[in-house]
Amino acid sequence: MATDAPPLISDAEPTLGQLVASASRDVSTILRSEIALAKTEITGAAKFAGKGAGMFAGAAFFGLFGLGFLLTALAWGLVALGLATWLAFLIVAVLLFIGAAVLALVGKKALAHADPTPKRAISEAQQTIATIKGQS
Numbered sequence: 001m002a003t004d005a006p007p008l009i010s011d012a013e014p015t016l017g018q019l020v021a022s023a024s025r026d027v028s029t030i031l032r033s034e035i036a037l038a039k040t041e042i043t044g045a046a047k048f049a050g051k052g053a054g055m056f057a058g059a060a061f062f063g064l065f066g067l068g069f070l071l072t073a074l075a076w077g078l079v080a081l082g083l084a085t086w087l088a089f090l091i092v093a094v095l096l097f098i099g100a101a102v103l104a105l106v107g108k109k110a111l112a113h114a115d116p117t118p119k120r121a122i123s124e125a126q127q128t129i130a131t132i133k134g135q136s
Helices: 016-080 085-112 119-135
Strands: none
Touching: 016 085, 016 119
């Protein structure tokens, strides 16, 4: 006598609940990895920018003192050439303002080229989303 018994569920095959839990775990792992990549990318760029900014600050500090002495000497040199003291120092002040304007424009242009977005992390996240949507 043959009986038609329902097939037994094998322990080797995961249940639907286990599959959903596994997929959820995998998505969480992928998202954590993407966030870690973005943090690493931004941190690396920030370290280089911080070191560079510190070096420029030190150079500006020493350069400022040297420039002060040089400009004072220039003003007194103009006085020695026969200009009135007030006029000599006014000329030097105008030269300083022109220099400040030029540096501000160059600095603005340099900042416009700085791109703080983590491009690799964004690209990886977009690829991951496309892959997940393709499998659904």
